[in-house]
Amino acid sequence: MENILFEKAVRFLNEIGIETLYKDLKEEACFLPGFLIADGKIIIDKTKVKYSGDLLHEAAHIAVVSSAERGLLQGKNIGQRKDAVSEEMMSIAWSYAACIHLKIDPHFVFHEQGYKGGGESIIDNFAKGNYFGVPVLQWLGMTTTSKNPVDTNTYPFMIKWLRD
Template sequence: MKQVKERDLVLKRIFNFFDEISISHNFVEIKAETFLPGIQIKNGTLKIDLQKLKYPGDLLHEAGHIAVTKSEERNTLNDNVIENNADKAGDEMAVLLWSYAAAKKIGLAPEVVFHEDGYKGEAIWLREQFESKNYIGLPLLQWLGLTEAEGKHAFPKMKAWLRE
């Protein structure tokens, strides 16, 4: 019962955050097999099947793909964003940092996003890097106009959550 309550609290924080930053999402039954259980991106919108969702933190990662995409291109995102668009493969480092910053912003432990069953076995390493302030890919997030290395909006704070 405790795990259910914790999961519900995590999901509530995530969905409130999505509403706050305008990440389009809705709840559906997903019948097809998806890259991440219970999550599908369709036309730039997160489709979420709560019955199949295995790791709530995966929602932040997938939202990161939407967030770092140019606003005029978001509605072209579908399914496994990288697999279907080779140009998006370079965004992965920005997405990792974006999801870390999002977790920090809404008070989630990095383990929620960087769980041991994800990131091709590199989740612990990624957490260690980010927690020790080794923000791999930070220049890309800066170039996208979402954060800064120093000052008021120094990472993991963000000056914007969605790329223009």
């Protein structure tokens, strides 16, 4: 099942314009096992992947960066970017929206070993509409929010998956 979800996520990323490549990677090159962001692409070493859902979170880092910077993005520099904190919060919100869009249980991304053990809390809060990162996605025109509970075109619905 995990492999089916992983391939579904890969197809989605390629469809929205986030390129994925399969290649052997050195373990020390990867922030998350089996994944490396290089030049705005996700390099995947399936033999080293520990948690398949980490793919969507890594993709989110690419998605929330401006189009002008996207092709220059390197995984090792993500934490040093001037907007690293807001990009991390947007990436979490983006990842949750991607799970809902793909009809994948959010535990796929927000597993027990990730997010300093806070994955379950993130899922619980987002499921209740207690979001973080969403206001910035909204400000960037990637999603919208509404107080109308029947409005289906609001977060976690995404207007666009990649930042301009």
